[in-house]
Structures are given as structure tokens and as C-alpha cells.
Amino acid sequence: MPILTLLTTRGQIHQAGGLNWGLNLRNHTRPFDAYIPIHIGTVRNNPGFFPPKQQRQQLLTFEWDDGTVMTGLFEGSQTDRYTGVVYPKQISSTPHKDILGIYLRNRLGVRGNRAITLADLARHGRTDVEMTRIGRNRYRLDFS
Secondary structure, eight states, X not given: OOEEESBXXXXXXXXXXXXXXXXXXXXXOOTTOOXXXXXXXXXXXXXXXXXXXXXXXXXXXXXXXXXXEEEEEEESOEEOTTTOOEEOOEEEESSOTHHHHHHHHHHHTOOTTOOOOHHHHHHHTOXXXXXXXXXXXXXXEEXX
């Protein structure tokens, strides 16, 4: 069961990526867009859990610990420098990236379009999300 950190590899909150992706003014994003990063170390520590990047994206179902269900995708690309295999680098919601962002902002009690901070995550009591496969393209996400 992988644990996906919501932080950078340096233990910081992303300023214009991750939970704050929609704050990137130089990007194609909308104000509340968000993604959950998948670090290559998490891929290596959970062999077989994350599929290699595929030509055609598969729709995924994310079932959250509070009963919320959303459709999502494995997105982006990162290459494992040891194996040369290309893996996804994030999970996001679809058809709109802000479905995940709005959901997480509500869980954290963050109002408006201000940046989510490390203090917000500390108040919630978690800086990560546990991910469990419960079916072929179904995953349970625990942020409790």
C-alpha cells in the first residue's frame, strides 16, 4: 500500500504544483486545479502497484475514506533512471483537474483561492494519502 506524500522531495508544500497547481499563472491550469504527486521512490518501493505509462490513459475510480467517489487518471511521465521504464508522475481528477483540488480544499478547510500551506496539512494531521488498489482500475484513498 503506497503512501503518496503531498510534499516535494524536500518536504515542502508545492508553490505552483501539487495541491497548489492552479496557482501557476504560467500554466494551462484553472484556479482550483490540483494533483497528487507520485515520486519515483514511491514507485520503486511498491513494485507492480503503479503501471508503466501507457499510450492510452485508463479511467480510474478513486474512492475516498469519507465515501466521496471521483474519476481520475494517472498522468505525466517520469523515467526510472535504473530501469528506463516510464511511469506516471501524478494522479488527478477528470474531466476537470479542479474536482480533486476543490475536494481537498474542502477537506482541509481552505477557503478561496489562497495557497494551501504546510500549516493547513498539519492542522488536518496528514501530509500524505494512503492508496490501496481495490479493483482493476479502482483505488481507495485514505486522507483521514
